[in-house]
Amino acid sequence: MRIDLIKRPEQSKVMAVASPLIAVALTLVTGLIIFAALGVPPLKGLWVYFIDPLTSSWSLQKLAIKASPLIMIAAGLAVSYRANVWNIGAEGQLTIGALFGSAIPILFNSWQSPLTIIAMLILGVIGGMLWGLIPALLKVKTGANEILTSLMLVYVAQLLLDWLVRGPWRDPNGHNFPMSVAFDGWQRLPTFGTTDVHYGVVLAVVAALALGVLMSKTLKGFEVRVLGTAPRAGAFAGFSPNRMVIFAFLVSGGLAGLAGICEIAGPGEILQPSISPGYGFTAIIVAFLGRLNPVGVIVAGLALGVSYLGGEEAHTVLGISDKAARVFQGLLLFYILACDTLILYRPQVSWRRPRVDAEVAQ
Amino acid sequence: MSPFVEVILTIITASTPLLIAAVGELVAERSGVLNLGVEGMMVMGAVAGFGGAFLTGSPVVGVLCAIVAGMLMAAIFAFLTLKLVSNQVATGLALTLLGLGLSGLIGEHFVGQPGIKLARLDIPGLSNLPIVGPIVFGEDPLVYLSIALTIAVSYVLFQSRAGLIIRAVGDSHASAHALGVSVVQVRTLSVIFGGACSGLAGGYLSLAYTPQWIENMTAGRGWIALALVVFASWRPGRVIVGAYLFGSVSVLGFVVQAVGVTGLLEIVGQWPGEIQWIVVDAIRVVTTPQFLSSLPYLVTVLALVVISKSTRSRGSQAPACLGQPFVPDR
Helix, strand or coil, X not given: CEEEEEECCCCCHHHHHHHHHHHHHHXXXXXXXXXXXXXXXXXXXXXXXXXXXXXXXXXXXXHHHHHHHHHHHHHHHHHHHHCCCCCXXXXXXXXXXXXXXXXXXXXXXXXXXXXXXXXXXXXXXXXXXXXXXXXXXXXXXXXXXXXXXXXHHHHHHHHHHHHHHHCCCCCCCCCCCCCCCCCCHHHCCCECCXXXXXXXXXXXXXXXXXXXXXXXXXXXXXXXXXXXXXXXHHHHCCCCHHHHHHHHHHHHHHHHHHHHHHHHHHHHCCCCCCCCCCHHHHHHHHHHHCCCCXXXXXXXXXHHHHHHHHHHHHHHHCCCCCCHHHHHHHHHHHHHHHHHHHHHEEEEEECCCCCHHHHHHC | CCHHHHHHHHHHHHHHHHHHHHHHHHHHHHCCCCCCCHHHHHHHHHHHHHHHHHHHCCHHHHXXXXXXXXXXXXXXXXXXXXXXXXXXXXXXXXHXXXXXXXXXXXXXXXCCCCCCCCCCCCCCCCCCCCCHHHHHHCCCHHHHHHHHHHHHHHHHHHHCHHHHHHHHHHHCHHHHHHCCCCHHHHHHHXXXXXXXXXXXXXXXXXXXXXXXXXXXXXXXXXXXXXXXXXXXXCCHHHHHHHHHHHHHHHCHHHHHHHHCHHHHHHHHHCCCHHHHHHHHHHHHHHCCHHHHHHHHHHHHHHHHHHHHHHHHHHCCCCCCCCCCCCCCCC
16 A cells, blocks of 8 residues: 655645644544553543643633733744744743843832833833844844744843843842742733733734734735745745845744733743743744634634643643643644645555556656 | 863763764755754653663663664654655754653653763773873763764765765755656655764763753754754864864853862952953853853854855855755656
C-alpha cells in the first residue's frame, strides 16, 4: 500500500475548516495513549483534562483569564505570519511590555487615578512595540534573520526582568524576595463585579476582532496577504516589504506587550522573575490553530486555555505531571501542520505498486 | 591546574555542543531544508542521554540514546516537511515546542539525580604535561569527535560525489530531480543526520558539560547553533571558528569569577577621579550575572547583523533552495 498526494486544483474549503478539528481529535487520541502510558485511566484523564475545566462557572472564569493573553498575542502573530514575517519572540515582547507598564506603579507608587492603569497599558504596548522593533529594524537595515534575532531577545528580556526585580526594582520591605511592590487600586485592571475576570479579557476580544476587520476589510489587510503569499506581486502593486516587516512587528509586539502588562495588572499583582508560563510561545500554536485568522484565534485561544487549566487540574486530581500540557500543545501544532496538507493535497491510497510508465507520464 | 588551563578547558566544553549541532544543521541546510527544531532535538538528546546513562550506568549508552533521540525527532520533521510538504518554519517551531515539553515530562524523575560524567582522555605521560597535556590530550572523547566530524563533513560536502549531490539538491532541487536524484530521499537523510548531531550535542550537555538533567537545559543553544550556520556562511571550517567564539563568550562569566570583580575594581581604583567612577559603574553593571548570561544572545544578534550586512552586498551565501518546498509531481 502506498499513499500519494495529489495536488487539488484549488484549496479545499471543507478541509480548511475540518483540518483544525481533525488535529484536535488526533491530539485527544494521542492523549489517550499518553494517559495509558502514564498509568492513568485514559478516559478519566481526558475528562479531567478537557471537560472538567468547562463545568463550573469558577473554572470558566479562570479559562477567560488564561485565554486572554493567548488570544491577544496570537491575534498579532496571525497578522505577522500572514505577512510571512516570523516574529517568534512574543515572549520577550510580553516581558518588556510588563516591565514598561510596571514602571509606573513601581517608580510613582502613590499615583492613584483611573489614568494610572490607562498609562500602564499604553506603556505596556509601547514597550512591546519597541522590543519588537529591534528585530524588525535589524531585518530591514541589515537583512538579519528575524526568527533568530527575535528569539535571542526573549532571553535578553527575561534576564533584564530578572536583574530589575532582584536589584533596583525589588520591594525594599519585601524581606529580600525577588519581587516588586504589590500593585493595588488603580494600578490594577478593574474586574467584572465580584469575579476575577478583568477587563484585559475584553481588550483581547476587541483586539482580535479589530485585527479581523483589518485583515478582511481594509487595504492594509490586503497588503498583508499579498506580501505574504506573493511578494513579487506585492512589489509590483507598490507595497513595501520593508514597511510590512515593521508593521507586522509593531502589531504583534504591541499586542504581546499589552498581554504582558495585563498579566501583571490583572492576575499577577506583582512583578517577579517569572511572569508567564510561556504564553508567547503557546500563542504561536494558537495562531496556527486559529488558521492565522485573528477571529479564529479567539476559539483557538480558548482551546489552548483549556489545556493549561486541564494541566493544573490533572496535576492535583490525578497526579499527572503538569508538564504533560506542553506535550499536548506541541503535538497539537504538529497535527495541525500535518492536516493542513489536506487543504492543498488529496491523499490517494493505491494498493498496488504504480506502473513505471504512469509515473513518467506525470 | 592553573586558572588559565581551566578557562581554556571550559571554553572547549562550552563550544563543543555548539559545534556538533551547527555542523549537523549545516548539512541539512546544504540540502535545502531549514530545520528550526535544533533546540527541540537537542533538548531531547540531552534528556535521552542523561536517562540512558542514568538507567544503565554507562555514558556510552547515554551518548547512543542521545543520538537516536535526535534522529527520531528529525524523522518526524522530515516526514512532515518533505512527505507532507508542511511549512518548514512552522514545523521547526513545532519540533522545538514539542521537544521542550516532552523532555520536561520524560525528565521529571531525573531532576536532582546524580549524573554520569563522560570520562576524559587520560594518556599516561602525555595528559600530565603542563598546559598542553590537559588541553590537547585530556579532553573527553566527544571533543575530538566534534573536530573529526567537522573535517569529515567538510570533506564529504566538497570533495565527494555524495556531497555534490547534497549541494545540488540544496541549490537547485528541480535540476537535481531532472537528473534523476531523489530529492526527498537526499533531504530526508540530511535532516536525519542533522538530528543525530543535534541529539549528540544535547547529550554532550547532560553527560559532559553539566552532568545532570535540568529542564530546558539547552537554554537557547540550539538557536545559537542555527545562527552559527548563518554566521559561518554554510562552511564547516568557519563553523569551528564561530563555535569557539561563541563558546568563549558564554564562559566570560566564569572568567570574571576567576579573576574576581573586586580585583578588577582595585585596579581601576588607582585611576584618576571622574573616569574611575564611570568605569566602576560600568564594571558593576557589566559584571552582574544577568548581563554576563545575556552576552551569548547579544553576541549572536550582533554576529547575525554583521554577517548579514556584509553578505548583503556580496549576495547571500545560503543554498538557493533553502526552506523551499519540493513536490516531485512536476
